[in-house]
Amino acid sequence: MEGFLNLQDGQQYSGEASASWESPIQGEIVFFTGMTGYQEVITDPSYKGQIVVFTYPLIGNYGINEDDSESSQPQVSGVVMLHCAEIPSHYKATSSLKDYLNHHGIPFLTGVDTREVTKAIRNGGTRQAVIANKLCLPAEADQGGFIFEASGEKLKTFGKGTPHLALVDFGYKQSIMTALMEKGASVTVVPFQDIHKIMELQPDGIVLSNGPGDPKDAVAYLPKLKNVLDQFPTLGICYGHQVIALAYGGDTNKLSFGHRGANHPVKDLETGRVFLTSQNHNYVVAEESLSQTELINRFYNVNDSSVEGLNHLHKPIITAQFHPEAKPGPEDAGWIFDDFFTLISLEKGEKIYA
Numbered sequence: 001m002e003g004f005l006n007l008q009d010g011q012q013y014s015g016e017a018s019a020s021w022e023s024p025i026q027g028e029i030v031f032f033t034g035m036t037g038y039q040e041v042i043t044d045p046s047y048k049g050q051i052v053v054f055t056y057p058l059i060g061n062y063g064i065n066e067d068d069s070e071s072s073q074p075q076v077s078g079v080v081m082l083h084c085a086e087i088p089s090h091y092k093a094t095s096s097l098k099d100y101l102n103h104h105g106i107p108f109l110t111g112v113d114t115r116e117v118t119k120a121i122r123n124g125g126t127r128q129a130v131i132a133n134k135l136c137l138p139a140e141a142d143q144g145g146f147i148f149e150a151s152g153e154k155l156k157t158f159g160k161g162t163p164h165l166a167l168v169d170f171g172y173k174q175s176i177m178t179a180l181m182e183k184g185a186s187v188t189v190v191p192f193q194d195i196h197k198i199m200e201l202q203p204d205g206i207v208l209s210n211g212p213g214d215p216k217d218a219v220a221y222l223p224k225l226k227n228v229l230d231q232f233p234t235l236g237i238c239y240g241h242q243v244i245a246l247a248y249g250g251d252t253n254k255l256s257f258g259h260r261g262a263n264h265p266v267k268d269l270e271t272g273r274v275f276l277t278s279q280n281h282n283y284v285v286a287e288e289s290l291s292q293t294e295l296i297n298r299f300y301n302v303n304d305s306s307v308e309g310l311n312h313l314h315k316p317i318i319t320a321q322f323h324p325e326a327k328p329g330p331e332d333a334g335w336i337f338d339d340f341f342t343l344i345s346l347e348k349g350e351k352i353y354a
């Protein structure tokens with residue numbers, strides 16, 4: 001059955017529809033450039049409200065497995081591919097990608113000229129789009145506020161190790177939890193709306209998670225957040241990084257078409273070293289806004305010079321716009337977690353955990 005991807009400005013691309021849709025499925029159209037990692041992308045809560053175009057032409061080769069999901073279900077609004085493997089081949093595969101998406105009712109199109117769509121996004125920017133069986137235009141804007149859906153509802157502690165970390169949940173990726181626990185930490189997940197409860201927990205440090213949508217959706221919580229962050233060593237990842245910048249007086253902008261892939265080069269201004277990172281974001285911290293703050297730009301993106309991470313001048317607060325948990329993608333940035341654990345140890349005047 002024929003299906004269409006309709007962009008906000010009237011551009012239309014045809015393909016094979018996974019189903020017949022009575023009403024169109026709307027989302028923000030974005031593209032991901034990694035050759036692998038589709039399972040992590042589809043299940044990453046940061047992709048809530050987005051239709052993902054995979055630029056690699058053959059998706060689904062190794063199916064879906066029990067280990068690689070970033071949350072318990074798909075989070076994307078829709079998927080657009082050129083080819084999707086019918087018969088996956090991997091010893092861990094428990095289903096094909098098509099079966100998985102169909103099982104969860106996630107609409108997808110195959111046979112779409114994904115290079116053409118990606119060029120349109122690169123030229124005209126990220127925008128609203130719909131997947132439908134007919135020509136139709138999306139509504140002007142998305143509903144926003146996705147962090148309220150993505151964040152969990154209750155405090156929950158995992159593990160018994162040291163240090164004890166509070167993971168402020170804006171829709172955290174499982175691989176952040178895994179990375180922290182692999183380094184020996186115990187982790188209490190704290191919904192961002194319950195940030196004040198961190199004072200009762202008295203953790204050794206705080207990690208602010210990734211999350212979907214605009215960091216300014218969290219603006220009402222920033223004063224409380226800053227009050228807590230002022231008192232603990234903190235690591236902000238992606239959305240968490242953006243929210244820290246806002247809480248300490250910086251600003252954020254939206255990039256034209258964002259960074260989504262597994263090979264984004266980042267330069268560390270402290271060491272001069274360039275390393276490859278996994279990324280997934282639309283928003284960036286506005287560099288010029290930092291001059292009025294106590295934050296300094298530590299990392300920048302080699303492709304477009306955008307801000308990729310910050311240090312606080314006087315407090316043990318570090319941030320990364322990229323994903324040190326590296327799923328999907330290169331592990332080159334994993335040392336950020338070691339630096340954070342060292343920071344915690346130094347703050348406590350104790351032995352180095354990392």
Ligand SMILES: NC(=O)CC[C@H](N)C(=O)O
Nearest residue numbers: 210211213238239282283
């Ligand atoms: N991965 C993330 O945390 C994404 C952050 C934010 N939603 C953005 O698009 O910039």
